[in-house]
Amino acid sequence: MKTLLITGISGFVGGHFTRSLLNDTTEYEIHGVSRSEPAWDFLSDKETVLMSIIFHQCDLLNTGNIQTIIREVQPDYILHLASFSSVAQSWRAPVTSFLNNTNVFLNIVEAVRTQRTPARILSVGSSEEYGIVSPGDLPLSEKQSIVPENPYAVARVAEEYLARVYVKGYDLDICCTRSFNHIGPGQSDQFVVSSIARQFAEMSVHHKPRVIRIGDGTIVRDFIDIEDVIRAYKAILIKGVPGEVYNVCSGNGHSILDIVNCLAGLTGQPVTVEQDPALIRPVDNPVLIGSYGKLQEETGWAPVCSLESSLTKMYDYWLKRLS
Numbered sequence: 001m002k003t004l005l006i007t008g009i010s011g012f013v014g015g016h017f018t019r020s021l022l023n024d025t026t027e028y029e030i031h032g033v034s035r036s037e038p039a040w041d042f043l044s045d046k047e048t049v050l051m052s053i054i055f056h057q058c059d060l061l062n063t064g065n066i067q068t069i070i071r072e073v074q075p076d077y078i079l080h081l082a083s084f085s086s087v088a089q090s091w092r093a094p095v096t097s098f099l100n101n102t103n104v105f106l107n108i109v110e111a112v113r114t115q116r117t118p119a120r121i122l123s124v125g126s127s128e129e130y131g132i133v134s135p136g137d138l139p140l141s142e143k144q145s146i147v148p149e150n151p152y153a154v155a156r157v158a159e160e161y162l163a164r165v166y167v168k169g170y171d172l173d174i175c176c177t178r179s180f181n182h183i184g185p186g187q188s189d190q191f192v193v194s195s196i197a198r199q200f201a202e203m204s205v206h207h208k209p210r211v212i213r214i215g216d217g218t219i220v221r222d223f224i225d226i227e228d229v230i231r232a233y234k235a236i237l238i239k240g241v242p243g244e245v246y247n248v249c250s251g252n253g254h255s256i257l258d259i260v261n262c263l264a265g266l267t268g269q270p271v272t273v274e275q276d277p278a279l280i281r282p283v284d285n286p287v288l289i290g291s292y293g294k295l296q297e298e299t300g301w302a303p304v305c306s307l308e309s310s311l312t313k314m315y316d317y318w319l320k321r322l323s
Helices: 012-024 046-051 063-073 087-092 094-114 151-170 192-206 226-239 256-267 293-299 307-322
Strands: 002-007 028-034 054-057 077-080 120-126 173-179 211-214 245-248 272-275
Touching (some): 002 012, 028 063, 120 226, 151 173, 226 293, 245 293
Parallel strands (some): 002 077, 077 120, 120 173
16 A cells, blocks of 8 residues: 655645545555644535544644654655645745745655655646746746746745755655646635635625626636646656656636636626725736646646636535535
């Protein structure tokens, strides 16, 4: 039996990944690390899932704790999800965001290095690493230069470069992703698509005015369903090449206004859009659309979920939660 350690297991991606892996196979012993126990209100069988994993409550900034966990668990695979993942939050607290994301990763790879644990590590990064790109660069491949334009992205680039150092200098087995904007039920409403889905649900449940508040509605992102993301991470853990970086994306771009209009059509609720100055970032990337060609070529993965199905699931999640 193989052993998998998931850092940040209590979060949105951790919950979906754990549920999916348990559906696939019983061949893994799953250990999870997080500061707090999972809430996972998006899982109908939360208690069953929790009983199927071994949970370690731990602050990953505590070097001694993570050293102990790596020593005791001896993982074959490590899925590193733990991070401060909000770009907006990184603008509000840049030092905290940077130190958390880089130091947590260093603690993990140092524990693996010093204990000579032969674990395959998947380090999850972000499309924000690419920065502001020109239309001629789209869709973005992994060969595109990375020029981060916000504190969160700088930390992700640092993590990716550290991974490269540990692969080449210490012979660790690490793959990295540049994951584009993933969406799905259970995602925090601090992220734009979940926030919009919640606002539509509030109109239905609480009969709020038909007004959607957003930041810059013109920015375009490559939104990818969490189910496709999970399949991509599984594929990279098994088939990825050490030291390589993979885009995880849908290959399609949609503006924030597209998301609003799509949800308006799906829910039958015509709305007015208002821009909230508090939601405008100091610097933002106008367009980010990725190419998943490298990932498909090396692992056979390709996205299968439509934007409409993703938005429907998110709207239904908020309807249930708010009701």
